[in-house]
Amino acid sequence: MPHRRSALQPGPATSRGATREQVDAAVRTGLLTGRFIPGKSVTIRGLAAELGVSPMPVREVLQRLAAENALEVKSNGRIQVPDMTPTRFDEVLKARLLLEPELAELALPNLAAGDAGRLQTIDDDIDRCLVDGDAEAYLRLNHAFHFSIYRASGSRVLLPLIDSLWLQFAPFMRTVYGRVGTASLVDRHKEAIRAIELGDKDALHAAIAADIRDGMGLLGKEILAGA
Amino acid sequence: MPHRRSALQPGPATSRGATREQVDAAVRTGLLTGRFIPGKSVTIRGLAAELGVSPMPVREVLQRLAAENALEVKSNGRIQVPDMTPTRFDEVLKARLLLEPELAELALPNLAAGDAGRLQTIDDDIDRCLVDGDAEAYLRLNHAFHFSIYRASGSRVLLPLIDSLWLQFAPFMRTVYGRVGTASLVDRHKEAIRAIELGDKDALHAAIAADIRDGMGLLGKEILAGA
DNA sequence: CGTGTCATTTTGTGATCACAAAATCCTGCG
DNA sequence: CGCAGGATTTTGTGATCACAAAATGACACG
Numbered sequence: 001m002p003h004r005r006s007a008l009q010p011g012p013a014t015s016r017g018a019t020r021e022q023v024d025a026a027v028r029t030g031l032l033t034g035r036f037i038p039g040k041s042v043t044i045r046g047l048a049a050e051l052g053v054s055p056m057p058v059r060e061v062l063q064r065l066a067a068e069n070a071l072e073v074k075s076n077g078r079i080q081v082p083d084m085t086p087t088r089f090d091e092v093l094k095a096r097l098l099l100e101p102e103l104a105e106l107a108l109p110n111l112a113a114g115d116a117g118r119l120q121t122i123d124d125d126i127d128r129c130l131v132d133g134d135a136e137a138y139l140r141l142n143h144a145f146h147f148s149i150y151r152a153s154g155s156r157v158l159l160p161l162i163d164s165l166w167l168q169f170a171p172f173m174r175t176v177y178g179r180v181g182t183a184s185l186v187d188r189h190k191e192a193i194r195a196i197e198l199g200d201k202d203a204l205h206a207a208i209a210a211d212i213r214d215g216m217g218l219l220g221k222e223i224l225a226g227a
Numbered sequence: 228m229p230h231r232r233s234a235l236q237p238g239p240a241t242s243r244g245a246t247r248e249q250v251d252a253a254v255r256t257g258l259l260t261g262r263f264i265p266g267k268s269v270t271i272r273g274l275a276a277e278l279g280v281s282p283m284p285v286r287e288v289l290q291r292l293a294a295e296n297a298l299e300v301k302s303n304g305r306i307q308v309p310d311m312t313p314t315r316f317d318e319v320l321k322a323r324l325l326l327e328p329e330l331a332e333l334a335l336p337n338l339a340a341g342d343a344g345r346l347q348t349i350d351d352d353i354d355r356c357l358v359d360g361d362a363e364a365y366l367r368l369n370h371a372f373h374f375s376i377y378r379a380s381g382s383r384v385l386l387p388l389i390d391s392l393w394l395q396f397a398p399f400m401r402t403v404y405g406r407v408g409t410a411s412l413v414d415r416h417k418e419a420i421r422a423i424e425l426g427d428k429d430a431l432h433a434a435i436a437a438d439i440r441d442g443m444g445l446l447g448k449e450i451l452a453g454a
Numbered sequence: 455c456g457t458g459t460c461a462t463t464t465t466g467t468g469a470t471c472a473c474a475a476a477a478t479c480c481t482g483c484g
Numbered sequence: 485c486g487c488a489g490g491a492t493t494t495t496g497t498g499a500t501c502a503c504a505a506a507a508t509g510a511c512a513c514g
Contacts, residue, residue: 247467286497
């Protein structure tokens with residue numbers, strides 16, 4: 001059977017590069033929500049069949065994600081989700097601490113009162129996920145919380161860099177949460193929301209940095225302990 | 228006429244993904260040395276013909292570089308070198324100031340005495356380029372200088388981020404140097420070398436930051452003045 | 455039962471094709 | 485001479501093919 005686009009479907013919105021964008025979004029959210037496990041190899045034909053498209057757009061998307069260091073092309077050409085190492089973890093943590101608080105500050109002037117309310121809603125959902133132990137939903141919502149702030153900056157430079165960082169550590173965090181559970185997680189979201197409401201640059205900077213340290217830094221020992 | 232690989236050449240080293248890597252290197256150095264002008268569109272078939280390969284590896288490379296924000300895919304699918312804007316310039320400058328001094332610090336313990344000598348050699352060549360007014364050679368050597376330091380860090384996270392930043396501002400800087408010349412350029416390379424020789428973390432951090440500010444920040448007014 | 459070897463399958467890569475949308479060029483009209 | 489409109493070319497995209505390398509599995513031998 002040929003691929004989906006062969007069958008003439010009445011779908012009206014097959015604009016330029018629509019298939020590639022669909023594949024890109026699928027793989028990205030898959031990485032961010034932990035549906036791809038570090039070390040597991042991803043095959044072009046496999047993903048293409050799974051998504052019902054030809055291998056061509058999948059090839060381009062995987063190359064793109066490899067360029068963002070979200071995937072790793074090994075010397076034999078196989079593509080896989082990179083393994084996390086202690087030094088890599090430290091580097092991602094350092095990069096996040098350098099970039100994310102700064103971008104949050106940049107976004108602060110663009111955040112209206114309605115945004116604080118929206119963030120509050122997301123954070124409430126996050127709290128529910130933590131008690132339910134729904135790690136996948138937590139990852140998705142935590143990403144939504146942070147990037148709702150970052151996106152308000154309108155940045156086209158810092159934001160893609162941070163995007164790349166999240167794609168790099170998210171798959172690993174998923175395995176960590178799967179092991180230690182979500183109950184022990186703490187965040188500084190409420191402080192961040194309060195800082196946004198007050199328009200306090202320094203408080204927001206501190207809240208984001210503390211949130212990164214609490215959410216990620218505390219789990220750094222896990223990889224040192226676990227083999 | 229078919230493409231080059233059709234003719235069976237005795238080339239022994241046609242390993243996995245060799246063509247793509249060749250194309251990738253060609254476009255990357257082209258961007259870093261200013262052979263691609265901002266705003267100018269890059270065509271897949273054009274580049275493929277120019278490099279003597281099929282459009283296929285070019286497609287993947289351009290997608291990769293678009294993922295790194297070194298190229299821009301417009302809504303109609305055309306690919307072009309992004310234009311520089313004042314806000315974009317400020318963001319790149321801010322990101323560089325955040326990341327590069329930090330990575331230099333990380334690299335410092337791995338820099339031996341021989342490295343300082345090698346950097347000195349590069350800096351001497353740079354000084355020659357400045358008096359000769361050879362902007363392209365300057366861009367290439369300045370990149371070599373900075374990344375000789377950064378690469379010593381062995382970083383696999385921060386280094387790619389900085390790589391992306393350089394690909395974003397290099398084409399623009401080329402046009403600036405073409406307009407104002409290279410005579411007015413100053414750098415803090417000698418201070419950086421001295422800091423490396425002394426193993427002084429803080430001095431190296433300050434030297435790299437000052438170098439970025441002098442080499443890039445001073446020219447920020449150019450884009451505000453020139454339309 | 456373990457192990458090395460060979461056949462089979464899977465997989466990435468480069469190339470080419472078909473198609474639609476966009477851009478470009480040319481022409482004819484005002 | 486300027487400019488609108490249509491034909492032509494260019495260009496990106498998705499699909500498929502051919503090929504070589506790598507991974508996998510089967511199987512015979514020790």
